[in-house]
Amino acid sequence: MNILFGVGNSLRGDDGAGCYVADHFHADGWIVVNCATAPENFTGIVRKHHPDLLVIVDAAAMSLAPGAVRRIAPESIEDVGVGTHMLPLSHLIDFLATDAGEIVLIGIQPGDVDTCDVLSPAVREGADALISILASGRIANIDALEGTNGKII
Numbered sequence: 001m002n003i004l005f006g007v008g009n010s011l012r013g014d015d016g017a018g019c020y021v022a023d024h025f026h027a028d029g030w031i032v033v034n035c036a037t038a039p040e041n042f043t044g045i046v047r048k049h050h051p052d053l054l055v056i057v058d059a060a061a062m063s064l065a066p067g068a069v070r071r072i073a074p075e076s077i078e079d080v081g082v083g084t085h086m087l088p089l090s091h092l093i094d095f096l097a098t099d100a101g102e103i104v105l106i107g108i109q110p111g112d113v114d115t116c117d118v119l120s121p122a123v124r125e126g127a128d129a130l131i132s133i134l135a136s137g138r139i140a141n142i143d144a145l146e147g148t149n150g151k152i153i
Helices: 013-024 039-049 089-096 121-135
Strands: 002-007 030-036 053-061 069-072 102-108
Touching: 002 013, 002 039, 013 030, 013 053, 013 102, 013 121, 030 039, 039 089, 053 089, 053 121, 069 121, 089 102, 102 121
Parallel strands: 002 030, 002 053, 053 102
Antiparallel strands: 069 102
């Protein structure tokens, strides 16, 4: 069994990419949660089910084209105090490390994070591509960012 956490603020345009993925991804063997800006409120689900895989999807400033999707190594997350999260994702991953077989953080490069409730076309395309990859079980096809910090916004 696997769990997907979609993280972000759907009222800040492309920052809602993780929430969009959570709202649109459905597959057998998955529990999917739209965590919005407080994924720490949903850690009990992970601790209860001990999934083989926990996937966390969020918008991440990676200096790529809007909509680009990449795996981000947890140790590469830039630990910033300013953002749309109540708790930095690096702390969340550390907290849940013993409760999931594997934790994968996936970033989607945002374009526009101004106040609005829709994704830009490029980010929606990237999110839809990620949904397809997850549904087909090809998560290994997402390139890991080696030596690059993904700044979670």
